[in-house]
Amino acid sequence: MNSKEGKELICIVCPNGCRLNAAMGEDGQLSVTGNKCKRGEKFAQAELTNPTRSLxxxxxxxxxxxxxxxxxxxxxxxxxxxxxxxxxxxxxxxxxxxxxxxxxxxxxxxxxxxxxxxxxx
Amino acid sequence: MNKNAKTYDVTVIGGGPAGLAAAISAHEQGAHVLLIEREDRLGGVLKQCIHDGFGLLRFGEKLSGCEYATRFMHKLEETDVEVRALTFASRIEKTDEGFLLSLIQSSGFEQVKSKSLVLATGCRERTARQVAIHGTRPAGVLTAGSAQYYINILGQLPGKNCVILGSGDIGLIMARRLTLEGANVLGVYEAKAEPSGLMRNIYQCLVDFDIPLHLSKTVTEVHGRERLTGVTVSAVDERMNPIPGTEEYIPCDTLILSVGLIPENELAESLGVKISRATKGPECNQDYETTVPGIFSCGNALHVNDLVDYVSESGENAGRAAAAYAKSGHEHRLKSVEVKTDKNFGYIVPSHIDLPAKDSVPFFFRTSKTRGRTRVKAFMDGKEVFSKVFAGLRPPEMEKIEIEAAKLQGAGPLQFTMEVDEHEQ
Amino acid sequence: MNLKKKQQKLDARFSGSIRIEDSGEYFHLTGTASTWEEAVEAGLLCAEKGGLKHIVSDVTVPGQEKPAPILPKLTDKTLEGRTPDILIIGGGVTGCAIARELSKNKLDILLVDKEYDVALHASSRNDGMVHPGIDITPGLLKKKMNNWGNSIYDKLCSDLNVPFERTGQYLCFKKGWYLPFMTLSVPYCNMTVAGKAHVVTGSKLRKVEPDVSPEAKFALYFDGAGMVCPYGLTIALAENAIDNGAQISLDTAVLSMETEENDGKTTIKSVTTNRGVIYPKIVINAAGVFAEDIAQMAGDRFFSIHPRKGTNAILDKKARRHINTIYSLMGTQSKTGHTKGGGIVGTVDGNVLIGPDAIETIEKEDFATHKDSIQNSFEKHNHAGKWLTTGDIITYFTGIRAATYEEDFIIENGRFTSNIIHAAGIQSPGLTAAPAIGLAIEELACKMLSKQMTVEPNENFNPVRQAIVKPKEMSDEDREKLIAANPDYGIIVCRCEEVSKGEILDAMRRSLPCDTVDGIKRRVRPGMGRCQGGFCGPHVVNIIAEEKHIPLQQVRKGYEGSEILTGEKGAAQENGAEQENGAEQENGTPQEKGGGRHE
Structure with a gap:
């Protein structure tokens, strides 16, 4: 699972729990697949840079x-x-x-x- | 003494999320409602569910379980629903006018009358011995719900080095909770080949804390006389039988079990309510009326839900129907139609539909096993009345579908099927 | 069978590795066996059932040591210098019955038990049947004690306010043509069993037990059979003994005895325990599986105990609708054959018990259960009740029988030691026999004591023991009054068994106090139901802490060291925080690992 293949993540925003694949392109652009909605993209972005959680x-x-x-x-x-x-x-x-x-x-x-x-x- | 008994239109047994919703909705229909709760505070198991993720469907927010319950309690406070906490319904008898309830409370023994009943008694956890775990009986073996009560209500840790059996959501949530409060979670074991809980809980409760998940493995024996000293885990075959020779000893002082929930229906059974073998809850119609007229069931007592939003929805449905029943008894019913499924279904609720039905009828179902792209269809009298494709189905995830009542006017039964869907949409 | 024959039998079976000698008072077995089962087999091979000259076995199994008794960790001087007239060792149903019967006399009685409560071994780990004594060979002491004990049960349980139901027992037969033979056996049965035997046709049987298996063609009905809660009875006997002046000291293990020789007879001078040295006039050995160890300390070892374990399953109260009494089907066995007698038993508390099996074990205190035991019992008893399903199991337990090789009770004065009386080898039907054993030992003890003191009756003896109130069994009116007088009876803590806070507090405030979750469970049943304490467990812990003014983490499940909680949450937060940081993003480790694991 290096950066080319992307990182496997599970979106925790809603109970759907989409399995995401987040890959950082060479242009520094993040490409996310597997998300059913926009929120998955945002989640992946945060997860790769500064993961946050509610406590x-x-x-x-x-x-x-x-x-x-x-x-x-x-x-x-x-x-x-x-x-x-x-x-x-x-x-x-x-x-x-x-x-x-x-x-x-x-x-x-x-x-x-x-x-x-x-x-x- | 029952001559002076107070009379209610609707009595709701159980003050958890289902009961709260039922009481409020029955009240909104103009019913005079009594809500009975055996603990000192309302909220049911949500009192100890301090984690968030509740209410996304209903409120569009990620609330904690306590907050979710509190919202309903605040709503309840605005009504004249009579609430009795720390009250136990020890006996319910069917009478000509409805039901006679014997209530035990610290203020005394009391009987009340009610025209209809909503049973919102929730569910209980399966225990170690009920999943054939053998060995000794030391301290340190407890269900996830008990562990949650100790930590979140009493502020106490049930152990230091914990093994969790069962990857249901409660087990996963407890793995995180124990870790955050200073215990060491050695691993989560799951007899099935795939996790039972929601994927996001695997991620945020296990992966976040580097807690290993061991699939197709189960705890077969516990050791220790006073306190748990360790557990034996074994790999299991496809039929979940332990494979000899794969035993492994894991030293630990606590075993937490999240191995299934069973609807609590002892009161229902004492009243002659027929219990479904598939759901372990009462057989019911689309109003969640059981096989005994005037008795309604909802929430996890009806079938074990994975989202509280659905629990509240069923409570509202049952409460509304109970209020209507109390007011005027049954409307004229043409017929009762059986709801059937093929063997690909784990179960479906309701088990029958009393016609005529109003608006659209919601159905809740679980698949018997994990499937990919699947088409779910329903037929009545040979005519297709419903068809929908699901991208994937997993037994731990309950699905909801709705069918317009207008389509359900045939002779019945209503037959559901599942088939592999090969066509891309 | 003479000694030579015994040795020949041993040699034929064990090729010379086991020797037998006649040491006058007993036969002594020595040597080695390859397994514990074989060591036991050697003893049984040489023993004569009911024989008074016993087998004492020192046969060992290389590499397998007999575990030492598990002793209380506590040490103090509470009992130092105590000089009771009578010291009873063992707080099982036998010891407690003895204490209770002896308390009819003006005597200083001290009962000790190494456990934290009475009835922790065989007395809480059996099926609670009061036997008519069907399969006991006439002539054995246990036959006599069984029938005598059985005849006292109604009065005793009514005095002690212990629920007892004389339900009767059906011994069912598969072969209809046995019926005439069984009819002929009735007069003989009537001479040898407690109560009466009756032949019951299949249709009559089904009037009482509609769900009995179709395999059952007819039955012998024994009206002398009954059901009691075995630990309930033991606790009641203990409380009544205390109420009448006896003292019970728990967590008290006998560690050694000092004896002295007088005119060729040995006398116990003192008994050392973890709570001080005691100087009793006489000692009563009611130590169950440890009776041989106690006899040896007293210099009076003339028998051996070979522990035999048995496991029962407890079924949900829902299953009780299938059974009203006790029944079993003759001539059915599980594949492995490790079951012995037993049956399907409807308990006084409304559950159903299945079992037990019978497995020889070197471990006297290994109460672990195993899957095979449950499977075997279900296999066997499924013939009697087709309705039996493992899905109804709520829990299971293992008990260990204190069998002698002669398979009979030993109720007699010491053979070498002058001031000890044994109640040993008390296995099934020990529960049925207990009231009689109490009376028999009382007589022996008073006779023995009268040589050194005058034994007078205790004029204040009150045979009646008040039970803890059971609100759920009361009439509505009485229950209302009770709650009005004490609101704690209106707070239901255990919903499965409908147990109130008031009853839990009562259990803690009795003459034999108790402050553990399991102790309370045995007395008033919170946690005995289908949720097995899932809901009420934390509430009971809270009530114990409140009542005893102790922190929650000191509340015990049972044994010393069985604290349920390990401390306040967050106490080890340092550690948790580190883990949290460790689980951080760098090199993506957690995601990779976790992802790999479940996919």
């Missing part, structure tokens, strides 16, 4: 009825920063009631992405 986890609360609150990033963050992001979230403690969608933490791991509550608390 979901739980953070500690001070409520005994729900000691952990599910949260997620409100966008995707670089894959390589997921470790740092988790470490940052590890120290978060929620002490007030939140509604689903409210921001729990801003600028996660310096990415500019916020972390939001994924459930009411």
């Amino acid at each position: 979901t986890t739980t953070v500690r609360t001070s409520f005994s009825t729900m000691p952990w609150l599910p949260v997620r990033t409100d966008g995707e963050i670089p894959k390589k920063l997921i470790g740092d992001a988790l470490k940052e979230l590890q120290s978060v403690l929620i002490e007030k009631n939140l509604r689903c969608g409210e921001v729990v933490l801003t600028d996660l791991a310096g990415t500019g992405i916020n972390v939001i509550a994924a459930s009411d608390l």
